[in-house]
Amino acid sequence: MPWNALFRLARKRHNRTDCEASCGPEPMTRQDTRAAIDELSQAVRNNPEAVEIYLALGNLYRSQGEIERAIHIRMSLINRQGLDQALRSRCLFELGRDFRRGGMLDKAREAYTQAAEDLGNTEDVQLELALLAADCGEYERAADHYGRVGRSMAQAHFLARQARDCFRLGKTQQGRELVGQALSVYPPSPEAWLASVVHNALSADLPMLADTLREACASIPSEQRFLLLDGLLDVLSASRTEEVAQGRPLSRETISELVRTCVGVLSELRPDALICYYCAKLCLFEADCDGARHWLEKSLVLNSDFWLARLELVSLVLADLELTPFLREQLVYFLGHARKSKRFVCKSCGFRWDKAFFICPRCRSWHSILFRQEFS
Known part of the structure; x- marks a missing residue:
């Protein structure tokens, strides 16, 4: 019986005993996997030459986190005399996955390299090598592997991550070149635009920040602009206390200028609820409560169901109300928990x-x- 038929049989038996009351298909549980392992183990005892069943059993062990057992199965197959070369390459490929899952990254790369000698630089091999490079922090190498299989979005992502590291280390020119490569590969990449905007903000280069932010908002799809703005807010928050690109926190005056520059650029865009919300959040950096209230009210006009804008507006109004200490404490409690949504x-x-x-x-x-x- 083919291994996939045995696999389905094991799931069917388990469902008959434990899941009789269920209605409709259920996701595969740990017990399902264990039942399949038991069936496949019995199958290989009955037919020790069934390489496909061994491969499936190794995959199930890996899915259960039993990496040592999975590796043992692959190695026993690889060392088997007379094993077909194509099957040996598949074993090496799956062995690479086992090693990567187990954190043995050097061994994983070696296994993938050996598999590629026979399988060629297939898409599966390139994608696994890309994931491995990313796990090792080799973002430029990961981008190269994604580029070889035409995954431009992923390629731009890892080029941008490498650029961000370069900016942090003071390698400004190299960082800009990497951002340029990322945008040439995938022009609307929010990761690449964010890396460039953040660098200009931390460098306090206001004209360049305005130009880059304006160009980024024109290039990124409107429904993804919040990725750019949320990342910018995080960096501005951290820059008040942490050491950043130039080795010192940004001053209050510099942050105020950055905020005004960003809000000025965002004001030029066609208004939507999210843009107005982030303008309000930027205003709060300067403790500009009136400005924040204006943008939050505008956001709610555009989308009256925007719960987070309404929550921030209530928080601003709450500061101006005369409430009993008990009522204020309860409202602050509920607002704090609502923000955790x-x-x-x-x-x-x-x-x-x-x-x-x-x-x-x-x-x-x-x-x-x-x-x-x-x-x-």
């Missing part, structure tokens, strides 16, 4: 998080993030 969601899988992401941590899709404007 996850602002971002992946449109591909529904994953929610409180930090912006370029790659979904769950489904690994690129640029699938949305800002949750409506509370649900």
Whole structure:
């Protein structure tokens, strides 16, 4: 019986015993996987020459985190006399995955290299090498591997990460060249534009900041501009206390000039609820409560269900109200917990998080993030 048929049989048996009350398909559980492992283990005992079943069993062990068992299976196959070369290459490829999962990155690269000698530089090999390079912090190498298979979005992402590291180390020219490469590969890359905007902000280069921010907002799709602005807000927050690019925190006066420059550029754009919200957040850097209130009210005119803008507006109004200490304490408590609601969601899988992401941590899709404007 083919290994995939055995795999389905194992799941079916498990579902009959433990999941009889379920309605509709259920995601595969740890118990399902263990049942499949038991069935496949029995199959290989009955047929020791079944290489495909061994490969499937190794994959299941890896999915369970039993890396040593998975590696043992691959090595036993690789060392088998008379093994077909194509199957040996597949074993090496899966062995590389096992090593990477186990954190043995040098061994993983060696296994992928050996597999590529027979399989060639296939897309699967290049993608695995790209992931391995990213795990090692070799972002430029990861970008190169993604470029070889035409993954321009991923290529630009890792070029931008390398540029960000260069800017942090004071290698300004190299950082700018990498940003230029990223934008030539994928012009609307929010990661590349963010790296450039942040560098100009930390350098306090106001004219360049204004030009770059203006060009970035014109290039990035409107539904992704918040990635640029959220990253800029994080950097401005950190720059008040942490040592940044030039080795010193930005002064209050410099931050005020940066804020005014950014708000001026954003004011030129066609207004939408998110742009107005981020203008309000920028105004709060200068403790400009009136300006923040103006932008929040404008945001709610554009989207009356924008819960986070309404929450910030309530917080501003609360400071001006005369309330009993008990009532103020309760309102502050509820507002604080409401702010912890996850602002971002992946449109591909529904994953929610409180930090912006370029790659979904769950489904690994690129640029699938949305800002949750409506509370649900």
